Amino acid sequence: MRLKTSAAAIGIAAALLLTSCSSGDGSAAGPDGDGAALTIAKPDGAIATESNNPWVGDSSGLKLGYINAILEPVAFVNTLDPTAEVRPWLASEITWSDDYTSVALTARDGVTWNDGTEFTAEDIEFTYSLLKDTPALDTAALGMTDVTRDGDTVTVTFESSMYVKQDKVLHKFIVPKHVWEGVADPTTETNLEPVGTGPYTLSQFTTQSVELTARDDYWGGDLAVPTLYYVSYNDNTALTTALASGDADWAQAFIPNIQSAYLDKDPEHNVYWAPAGLGIDTMFVNTETKPFDDLAFRTAVNMVIDRDKHRTIAREGGVPALTSVTGLPTPVGDSYISEAYDGVSYTVDVDGAREVLADAGYTWDGDTLVDPDGTPVTFELTVPQGWNDYVTGISLIADSVKTLGVEATVSTPDSDSWWDAKGNGDFQAILHWTDTGATPYDLYSDVMDGRWLKPLGEAADFNFGRFDNAEATAALDTYATATDDAARTAALETVQRIFVEQVPTMPIGTRPSIGEYNTRSYVGWPSDEDPYASPDPTVPSAVLVLTELEPAE
Numbered sequence: 001m002r003l004k005t006s007a008a009a010i011g012i013a014a015a016l017l018l019t020s021c022s023s024g025d026g027s028a029a030g031p032d033g034d035g036a037a038l039t040i041a042k043p044d045g046a047i048a049t050e051s052n053n054p055w056v057g058d059s060s061g062l063k064l065g066y067i068n069a070i071l072e073p074v075a076f077v078n079t080l081d082p083t084a085e086v087r088p089w090l091a092s093e094i095t096w097s098d099d100y101t102s103v104a105l106t107a108r109d110g111v112t113w114n115d116g117t118e119f120t121a122e123d124i125e126f127t128y129s130l131l132k133d134t135p136a137l138d139t140a141a142l143g144m145t146d147v148t149r150d151g152d153t154v155t156v157t158f159e160s161s162m163y164v165k166q167d168k169v170l171h172k173f174i175v176p177k178h179v180w181e182g183v184a185d186p187t188t189e190t191n192l193e194p195v196g197t198g199p200y201t202l203s204q205f206t207t208q209s210v211e212l213t214a215r216d217d218y219w220g221g222d223l224a225v226p227t228l229y230y231v232s233y234n235d236n237t238a239l240t241t242a243l244a245s246g247d248a249d250w251a252q253a254f255i256p257n258i259q260s261a262y263l264d265k266d267p268e269h270n271v272y273w274a275p276a277g278l279g280i281d282t283m284f285v286n287t288e289t290k291p292f293d294d295l296a297f298r299t300a301v302n303m304v305i306d307r308d309k310h311r312t313i314a315r316e317g318g319v320p321a322l323t324s325v326t327g328l329p330t331p332v333g334d335s336y337i338s339e340a341y342d343g344v345s346y347t348v349d350v351d352g353a354r355e356v357l358a359d360a361g362y363t364w365d366g367d368t369l370v371d372p373d374g375t376p377v378t379f380e381l382t383v384p385q386g387w388n389d390y391v392t393g394i395s396l397i398a399d400s401v402k403t404l405g406v407e408a409t410v411s412t413p414d415s416d417s418w419w420d421a422k423g424n425g426d427f428q429a430i431l432h433w434t435d436t437g438a439t440p441y442d443l444y445s446d447v448m449d450g451r452w453l454k455p456l457g458e459a460a461d462f463n464f465g466r467f468d469n470a471e472a473t474a475a476l477d478t479y480a481t482a483t484d485d486a487a488r489t490a491a492l493e494t495v496q497r498i499f500v501e502q503v504p505t506m507p508i509g510t511r512p513s514i515g516e517y518n519t520r521s522y523v524g525w526p527s528d529e530d531p532y533a534s535p536d537p538t539v540p541s542a543v544l545v546l547t548e549l550e551p552a553e
Contacts, residue, residue: 035551036521037227040065040537041248043239044232046207052191054173055137061194064230065538066210067173069546070114070196074105074124074174076541077167077438080275080332080513080531086166087544090174090197091124093153099483100163103170106153111219113176114201119219125149126177128156136187140168161481163488164441171540198543199223208232224522224549243270243516250517252536254389258318262516269520273527273535274512276320276329278336278443279436281390283381283397283506284422284465285429288456291377292428292465296360298503303353304400307346310509314392320510322346326496327507328440336440338493341500346507350403357404369405378407379428384415390431393508397429423459425466432464433511441480444495447505448472467504513539522549 042064051059054071061067074091078084086094093106111119125147131137132144143159162169176195183189194202199220200212212228231248233239240255242248244265255262255272263270283305285292292298307322323345324330326337361372369377381394391412398408408429413421421427435442445452445462450473452463460466472495479491498504515535517525526533526545533541533548 035224035226037229038225038522038549039229039231039242039247039249041231041233041239041242041251042538043234043236043253045234047232048207050190050192050205052194052202053186053189054175054191055131055139056187057139059190060205060210061191062538064210064232065542066200066202066212066228066230067194068198068538068540068542069200069212069228070194070198070202071173071175072196072198072543073171073540075170076533076544077170078532079167079277079436079438080534082278082332082335082438084532086170090119094170096162096166099481100161100166101159102155102157103162104153104155108219109152111197112217113195113197114215115176115195117176117178117195119176119197121149121152121154123174123177124154126181127172127174128154130175130180130186131172134186140165142169161483163482164437164439164480167438173540199546200228220547223547224524224551225546228546243518246518246520249521250515250537252514252538253516254315254318254514255516256316256388258316266518266520269518270516271519271525271527272318272514272516273525274319274514275528275531275535276332276510276512277436277534278329278333278438278440279434279511280322280327280329280443280507281393281431281433281509281511282327282447283429283508284427284432284447285505286425286427286465287468287504288425288466289428290375291371291379294360294371295502296356296362297371297377298506300353300356300404301401301406302503302506303349303356304403305346305397305506305508306348306400307507307509310393310396314389314396315509316389318514319512322507322510325500327443327499327505329510329512333440336492338489338496340493341496348400353404364405367405368407376407377405378409380409380411381429381431382411382413382418382421382427383431384418385412386415387412393431394429397508420459422464423461425454425456425460425464427464430464431508435462436511436513439479440492440495441476444472444499445476448495448499448502449476465505467502469498469502469504472498472502472504519552521552523552524548524550 047060052061053059054067072090075089075094076087090108091105092108095104105124107121129147145159146157148155179195199218203213204211210230214223214226239253240261244262258272311321325344326341363370371377383390383394394410398410401408434446448467454460475491475494479488482488513534513536526535533544
């Protein structure tokens with residue numbers, strides 16, 4: 001039974017929760033005294049409104065991440081290890097067609113919803129049909145054309161190959177047909193009594209914390225952790241304090257001075273793990289306006305950026321190095337790097353960059369770089385105020401381009417203004433991230449795909465720099481739709497050649513999956529030795545972690 005908490009009791013309940021849900025010494029007990037509770041934290045402040053909608057991005061369930069313990073997908077793709085086999089979950093079998101334009105999903109036997117109703121293939125059929133018929137929920141633009149069921153097997157068909165979107169297809173939460181078929185508008189439904197197949201049920205919600213209780217009839221077996229508390233601290237400082245003291249057990253957050261602020265507080269148990277996926281932080285530049293409309297200038301800037309300094313100073317050494325000129329993080333991207341660029345790494349080459357500029361007609365007036373039109377070269381770097389690692393990052397880039405005689409100013413507008421300017425192309429250079437997927441497609445598509453192109457002044461979802469290259473767009477399309485590995489390999493070689501030679505963007509650093517956790521009460525966490533899932537508690541694979549945890553000895 002779910003506990004309803006009155007508004008008057010919220011402050012008291014939250015205060016008690018922050019001091020009692022974890023003791024800091026691994027001794028906090030669950031409701032039956034059979035194990036420690038686990039506190040999962042974020043620095044988002046009070047969550048004003050409850051919503052457990054699994055598709056609306058600003059719902060409390062998605063923001064705090066607790067929906068991942070209630071609802072489950074049909075399977076998991078390990079985005080940290082492209083060689084790993086897909087892990088069946090609510091589907092016992094997953095079979096893709098040769099061209100990846102359809103997938104057959106066989107419903108797992110023996111699964112029940114947390115209200116006691118049997119889970120069947122009809123639930124899978126209903127969920128994908130709902131996504132197909134409600135475009136606003138299909139945020140990954142899967143382009144489903146048909147959903148059919150034959151006994152226990154559901155077949156989902158797509159407009160084009162889903163080779164590069166396998167994770168996005170399989171990671172969709174499955175919802176109960178007997179609940180959601182009565183929902184008038186799934187885009188606004190708050191789903192206050194969430195029914196799921198997952199290992200936990202929602203037992204209490206307040207604006208600062210959420211309690212989940214382990215099921216005793218979970219299809220996946222017994223659970224080590226009896227109670228989960230999802231707590232939202234006011235800011236990163238408060239979250240760091242909670243992690244260091246043991247009041248919080250698991251989080252995804254960038255922590256300044258992580259060694260002294262967190263790891264050194266309990267070296268035996270506190271863990272920080274940041275495995276690289278196939279996504280990066282990169283400097284998008286406006287290729288339609290000066291000075292970045294000139295390939296020679298883009299090339300020269302790319303040659304003087306110090307990625308290692310960015311890693312050690314802006315990211316405080318807490319992320320893997322970005323070395324390959326293809327922009328792909330290693331080792332996760334090693335198998336995708338074309339032969340032409342195998343082992344070719346970024347280096348800082350000021351003399352080489354100045355030579356590139358001189359050959360292109362640039363000159364120097366004293367220490368100031370002058371373009372072929374006779375204009376001193378300057379540009380502005382912008383990121384939102386408060387994004388400390390990004391602010392430091394653009395300051396380091398500004399220092400780097402001084403070696404070319406370029407004055408780069410640093411601006412930190414409010415996030416809303418920056419966001420609008422980014423989409424509309426009203427900038428010269430910004431730091432931003434690329435998506436992470438099961439293949440390099442997302443990284444390269446985000447920065448150079450013509451399907452994202454918008455005129456300056458119209459909001460773009462990606463390719464903010466308006467890089468326009470028909471060959472790159474065609475190669476990306478071929479990579480996404482090819483039906484054999486040879487064609488995909490050839491297409492990716494073309495994509496990487498254009499990326500390296502045309503410099504549509506300047507990769508700055510890896511964008512790993514970040515996680516902090518402690519081993520005082522539980523072991524079995526993902527790690528370098530066993531990278532079975534992301535350490536981020538706010539993504540669907542968090543349920544894998546929750547089902548793998550075991551009591552510490």
